[in-house]
Amino acid sequence: MPEKHAQSDLIAKALAALSKILTRPWTIMEICGGQTHAFMETGLSAMLPEEIELIHGPGCPVCVTSLELVDKAVAIASRDDVIFTSYGDMLRVPGSESDLFSVRARGGDVRVVYSPMEALEIAHRNPDKETVFFGIGFETTAPSNAISVIKAKEREIDNYSMLVSHVRVPPAMHAILSAKNNRVQSFLAAGHVCAVMGMDEYYPIAKKYQVPITITGFEPFDLIHGIMETVRMLENNTYNVKNAYERVVAPHGNKQAQKIINDVFEECDRQWRGIGMIPNSGWKLNANYAHYDAELKFNVGNITTHESEICISGLILQGLKKPDQCPAFGTLCTPQNPLGATMVSSEGACAAYYRYGRN
């Protein structure tokens, strides 16, 4: 990376080069919430040529974790015999009635961890309690979550379990592209997801829907590089899968990580918050590891959920609306008092707009 003081000149040059090859408006979806965040945090989104319209995708695991699972997490975390562990940004996600922070305020043992292995250690140190880890995330976090379960089995730590909410990117892309009102003409695919899974899954999507896909990283230059490759394909009327994040992503991904995922998880249908059920879009623990499935371990079957009637996070996650088109944005709905998960996570589009782009 160039030193900071040299960056602005190089970015200006790259943007000028991008403008030169543009002949008409294009709509590009950045799938990953981390990219949405980076576009807003660096101010890059406002610097792009006006022909480029960015649509923010559903790639924020906190945002798309279903309301039902958040409610299940709240129910499990409220039990006296449970230590509930989670990545920090899940704690403020509103469920139907409550969130995990409120559970903690009421006396529940809810702890922020930085990795599932930390949760496993908590389980090991507290044999008279059940330790549950909220296993959310895309393909990126799946290998480390899977390893925690493999290690639990090896070390016979039976009081560890995982509330699994894993989701996969390609089925979501299918869902977005086959929607009647789809406006997405191309994708920036999430670099870290592809670091694990590689590029293979994306060729059939590019071909079937005739959309260019560019594997893209997260630094300002990565983002411009990704847009540049995408625009080249759009302008040339070609659709392919390009890798603009070669320093991290190998064409076939990380085979070892994929094996770990396949050993532990199996595909399942999954509810995405704000979007609905997407077939085969999730992973759950397979029969060999069912003992570590918190949904099976704790009887939290009868959950009735209800969403805020005002929140349009579903439309935002599908790229049909922008956060500032929501009547509640910045008034009824703020990071302090979020109506939907997209306002909670730092990777949520609404939170990114609120933090960096409000006028």
Next chain:
Amino acid sequence: MEENKFDNFTCPIPIINDEKVTIGHGSGGTLSHNLINSVFYKHFENPILAGGNDFAEFSSNATRIVTSTDGHVVDPIFFPGGDIGRLAVAGTVNDISMSGAIPQYLTASFIIEEGFAINELMQIAHSMQDCAQEAGVQIVAGDTKVVEKGKADKIFISTAGIGFIENNRMINGSLAEEGDIVIISGTMGDHGIAVLAARNQLGFKTTVQSDVGPMNNLIQTALSASPHIHVMRDPTRGGVATTLNEIARQSRVDIILEEQSLPVHKQVQAACDILGFDPLYVANEGKVIFITPQREAADLLQALHEHQYGKSAAIIGKIETSNGSPMVRMRTSIGGTRIVDMLSGAMLPRIC
């Protein structure tokens, strides 16, 4: 040679019932007196405190008096670069100093959890006195309460203080003006990351030290170099971003920051990158934000650079007129702009 063993022997003040604080130490009886004598009087020694009254009396010719109070809870109580004692003294010294006042007297109130080690209390009292000495203040009154185990987390310290202003200089958060320059006295986020690292929650090691310390001397140096400073504030909890938002609202101005000028220790930046934190929102306990007229900015910066607590001081932005609701904006290092908002609730580590 046998007798020589006892040559330097003095009868120690007995701490009855070994080295843990017990409920009895808060009873007001003999144990309380022993604890106060052996820990607090010993370290905070000064004539006003030695008077042994329930009050502290002093006089001053100043007509402008500044007071402030601050409660201190920190986990862990000892961390790289400081401890709760240094924090408790520096916190109140700094709050008073931000007005331009010279802090003089402090009071300290301790809430101690039963079972707390007396040698740790000694260490805390020692570092409080160290910090008080550095700041040139006296701890002139105090109180000690002991609560049952589990009713407090080790030790809580509240301090209050008084300082005096002997001139007509006005410094407060509502005085920032268009064209003023924003200067920070050093790197951002050192305290927050040092404490987080001390909790062993990072999963990696750092050598970051907390910046906790008394800023009154630095501030007097700053005021000599730049007599017309409009605003001074210490960016503690909520960090620089939150403090600047407060000032923008109080003064009804916009504050424009330059990202590439923000001083951040490399290790703090790296820890923040890994955890998904922004150093702009991480706590400081030994930094000052100065807002001063442009004509005095260069002199102020130079004076800060010559002070031990101001070596990495930097100009980080300027004040502009606000065309609506007051805001903090930042020109990013790639040439974009964005809002820098207040911190909403607790800062949470991101998933990926």
